[in-house]
Amino acid sequence: MSTHLVWFRADLRLHDNLALAAACRDVNAQVLALFIATPQQWAAHTMAPRQAAYIAAQLNTLRQALAEKNIPLIFEEADDFTASVETVKRVCLQYEVTDLFYNYQYEFNERQRDVAVERSLKDTVCQGFDDSVILPPGSVMTGNHEMYKVFTPYKNAWLRRLREHMPECVRAPAARNAQAVSDVSTITLNYPHQPFDPALFPADENAAIQQLRQFCQQSAAEYEAQRDFPAIEGTSRLSACLAVGVLSPRQCLHRLLAEQPTALDGGAGSVWLNELIWREFYRHLMTYYPRLCKHRPFIDWTDNVRWQDVPDALTAWKEGKTGYPIVDAAMRQLNETGWMHNRLRMIVASFLVKDLLVDWREGERYFMSQLVDGCLAANNGGWQWAASTGTDAAPYFRIFNPTTQGERFDKSGAFIQYWLPELEKVPEKFIHQPWAWADKQGIELTYPRPIVDHAQARVATLAAYETAKKQGV
Secondary structure, eight states: OOEEEEEESSOOOSTTOHHHHHHTSSTTSEEEEEEEEOHHHHHHTTOOHHHHHHHHHHHHHHHHHHHHTTOOEEEEEOSSHHHHHHHHHHHHHHTTOSEEEEEOOOSHHHHHHHHHHHHHOSSSEEEEEOOSSSSOTTSSBOTTSOBOSSHHHHHHHHHHHHHHOOOOOOOOOOOOSSOOOOOOOOOOOSSOOOOOOTTTSOSSHHHHHHHHHHHHHHTGGGHHHHTTOTTSOOSOOOHHHHHHTSSOHHHHHHHHHHHOTTGGGTSTTHHHHHHHHHHHHHHHHHHHOGGGGGTOOSSGGGGGOOOOOOHHHHHHHHHTOSSOHHHHHHHHHHHHHSOOOHHHHHHHHHIIIIISOOOHHHHHHHHHHHOTTOOHHHHHHHHHHHHTOSSOSSOTTOOOOHHHHHHHHSTTOHHHHHHOGGGTTSOGGGTTSHHHHHHHHTOOOSSOOOSSOHHHHHHHHHHHHHHHHHHOO
16 A cells, blocks of 8 residues: 655645645555654744744644544654755655655755755655645746746736636545544644734634635725725735645635636736735745845845944844834834734835845844744845845835835824834824924923934935945946
8 A cells, every 4th residue: 555645844734735635636545744843944044933833833733634634744853954854764764655745845945955855765756746836936937938037027927827727726635544543732843932813813724714715805805905004904914824834825816816806807806916926926036046045135236235234223123213103113013923014014124224224134034033924035035125136127226215104104103103102192293203293392202213314324325335336246
């Protein structure tokens, strides 16, 4: 009898899991599941303690769900990806595994690990699947068979390819005709934990599916109008589910089209579809340009920018004490919840890089250390976009003014005052420049004054980038 092993990684679900579905197609095969925790690797990648807690919660519900299908989940721990290669080899030998099934991960270290696993398994057939994307890397290319470097032409090509072949979702497997699983003990990860709010981030697969359904039914059509305003619950909050694979992007696509059938043609829901395509874009880029996984900029000359070493300013940014209310409210939201509204991610990233002239990699690392939805491709892509070091049609002189951004997207200050209670008595008219009001009233606020003058910082940043560009590479 064949023994099939499903190696779970960032795909913690039963529904629409390509590797799991393939492993279960042979009704006579024995099916086992495996998850390997790699705490030292996670620490090297600055994985957030909240994300560790989120993964642990999903793992435990997955173990129970698999048990109900008579599929045992084997839990192992290895220090890092190198050690995990030996763990997979040992498990395959122990259980006489004939076939190993897994879903591809596109980050450089993960790809190197998978190559090493395949080389080490002489008597086991390895089968990998493009599960975390709607269209696989390499399927959306220019006429010269190169990866697109700008989003809009990539999106247009992506949509054309999707119309040619719409990938289907696969069902969760039926219960196996096998011995009932007795081990459903609680899995504990040997990694720092920090609580996450299950009301904000679905704590199991069924809750995630319900949240996806509700968003597509009720909010996707208004997403374009509401997505930029952090005081409004206008986003899906499904990024954490996608990051650890509690939902697949195909599930998101099909549910969106079921509820908003004109989304593919630019109708209601099309702007949220754009977000799914951005996610694909960054994953495809990372596969085609592995240097993006190695803290390298996409645009080489930007490595010549002379970043400032300003530890006090960096700390103020991290703690939400810059004196710019929209920046500080956003950073406190991140520190408190492990999540930040997408518009705010752009604002705070622009502030760190373009106002403080701090290396974008400092921000990228800090975000990963805090985000419950931490994902290398999306996080790196977002930071390089903000820093003007990545793939983007806009030049480096796009610099957000943090005050006008606050006035535009949190006009009344509702979001700001929620996260900055020390500003609760500041009138709405002055909420974005509270010291202008406080000084006029002779009031001393328990809130810091701006740590940088935006107008002066803008001039200095433009000069730094212009000098770097002239130097070339």
